[in-house]
Amino acid sequence: MLERPSEAVLDAFAAIVGPAYALRETDTVAPYVTDPRGLFSGRTPLVLRPGSVEEVSRILRLATEMKIAVVPQGGNTGLVGGQHPDAGGTEIVLSLGRLDRIRELDLRSGVVVAEAGIILQRLRDIADAQDKLFPLSLGSQGSCQIGGNLSSNAGGTSVLAYGNARDLCLGLEVVLPTGEVFDDLRKLRKDNTGYDLKNLFIGAEGTLGVITAAVLKLFPKPRGRETIWLGVASPGDALALFEIASATAAGALTGFELMQECVVDFVIKHMHGHRPPLASAAPWHILVEISSGRSADDARGLAEEIVAAGFERGLILDGTIAESLAQTAEFWRMRESMTEAQRPEGASIKHDISVPVADIPRFIEEAARAVASVCPDARVVCFGHMGDGNLHYNATQPAGAFDASFLDLYPVMNKAVHDVVRSLSGSISAEHGIGRMKRQELLETAPPVAINLMRRLKDAVDPAGIMNPGKVV
Numbered sequence: 001m002l003e004r005p006s007e008a009v010l011d012a013f014a015a016i017v018g019p020a021y022a023l024r025e026t027d028t029v030a031p032y033v034t035d036p037r038g039l040f041s042g043r044t045p046l047v048l049r050p051g052s053v054e055e056v057s058r059i060l061r062l063a064t065e066m067k068i069a070v071v072p073q074g075g076n077t078g079l080v081g082g083q084h085p086d087a088g089g090t091e092i093v094l095s096l097g098r099l100d101r102i103r104e105l106d107l108r109s110g111v112v113v114a115e116a117g118i119i120l121q122r123l124r125d126i127a128d129a130q131d132k133l134f135p136l137s138l139g140s141q142g143s144c145q146i147g148g149n150l151s152s153n154a155g156g157t158s159v160l161a162y163g164n165a166r167d168l169c170l171g172l173e174v175v176l177p178t179g180e181v182f183d184d185l186r187k188l189r190k191d192n193t194g195y196d197l198k199n200l201f202i203g204a205e206g207t208l209g210v211i212t213a214a215v216l217k218l219f220p221k222p223r224g225r226e227t228i229w230l231g232v233a234s235p236g237d238a239l240a241l242f243e244i245a246s247a248t249a250a251g252a253l254t255g256f257e258l259m260q261e262c263v264v265d266f267v268i269k270h271m272h273g274h275r276p277p278l279a280s281a282a283p284w285h286i287l288v289e290i291s292s293g294r295s296a297d298d299a300r301g302l303a304e305e306i307v308a309a310g311f312e313r314g315l316i317l318d319g320t321i322a323e324s325l326a327q328t329a330e331f332w333r334m335r336e337s338m339t340e341a342q343r344p345e346g347a348s349i350k351h352d353i354s355v356p357v358a359d360i361p362r363f364i365e366e367a368a369r370a371v372a373s374v375c376p377d378a379r380v381v382c383f384g385h386m387g388d389g390n391l392h393y394n395a396t397q398p399a400g401a402f403d404a405s406f407l408d409l410y411p412v413m414n415k416a417v418h419d420v421v422r423s424l425s426g427s428i429s430a431e432h433g434i435g436r437m438k439r440q441e442l443l444e445t446a447p448p449v450a451i452n453l454m455r456r457l458k459d460a461v462d463p464a465g466i467m468n469p470g471k472v473v
């Protein structure tokens, strides 16, 4: 049973980081207890902003000793409420933003050793300045942090070629709930010495320990990059195009995003300064990225080949290859603003699902029926990382009928859509995690053996249960 911290205990925690980095006032604490979408909020008596691994270690040791809950937080961009304290006002927030040093850049080994609080965009810029690529790419990259990316095993738009955050990590430094530091900051691409412990902490959403640094892979910067925007008639045609693009570009296919027409329209209607990317309307849109390690001409050649094959087979209604860096940036800005562009359309019931890529058309068809069975007038808003089999499949409230009670349908809508996912052996959380939002559903629907194993791991690593309670398991 966890404790409510007394003033004396709060003072002891604050003394570890010093008064300037121990926040207690309601207004200074506020940004750490709410999320950007306003879906989750909580209360905390204290936000700690440690400046060293040693301070993190002392905080966790004290927390275990005193049985005080700790909620680790990176850039506070998570979408499932995993980074916030609950409403009880007893959990301490541990914000990692001050651990923001690059410890080492080892270009010969192709790695960077980065601390948890480094903002993703900064890391991408550091790699770029060395003519390298750190490929993790997300809409929130201007504020999310590496520690949070790893804790949530973030995905994004380049998973297709480079993998999730987990695949980009060779080594990890983690502070355990006991305060011990698990130093596994190794640069090895091959290491079969027992259990892969780092992978326990990646994707654990801060429920097992606090990630403080990581060895991350760098890649050669592509010499040529092309971005293609296509209009197609159906998800089935999108799948056929995906097969053409994969076969033509192979490893050079670095992005394949699917977007329903309405969400493209929302961006044009609600976000400033965007124009329709295509001359004619199409029910579905695709954004393809080709990155060639060889040359700009090679990338252009592959892009043209894909488009020509798509037209020849009658799969493309309209299409364009970006003609400038500005147009490329504009295409990606449109894709990245889709979450925000939905908001003015009213409340949305969200799903972040994955199914085998070949089942995407079937999922879209069956999920639309599932949505209609719960609320016939709800609007389906679907977009996502088709190449990874991952869709953001949202049910938005009926047009013009702004009614908060739509959100009361959340559980029944989730169940209807997730039943389709389960029937296709898919996942109910492809890239956003479990957090608070999907915990109950995970507990109710995951195989009991898996839940039992997760619980035993949790108990073994965090016997006092101080790490991010109420999240995941």
Ligand code: MLT
Pocket: 079, 139, 156, 335, 336, 338, 339, 350, 384, 392
């Ligand atoms: C995206 O791919 O744009 C996000 O993961 C979707 C979201 O914010 O729901």
Ligand code: ZN
Pocket: 155, 156, 384, 385, 392, 431
């Ligand atoms: Zn996404």
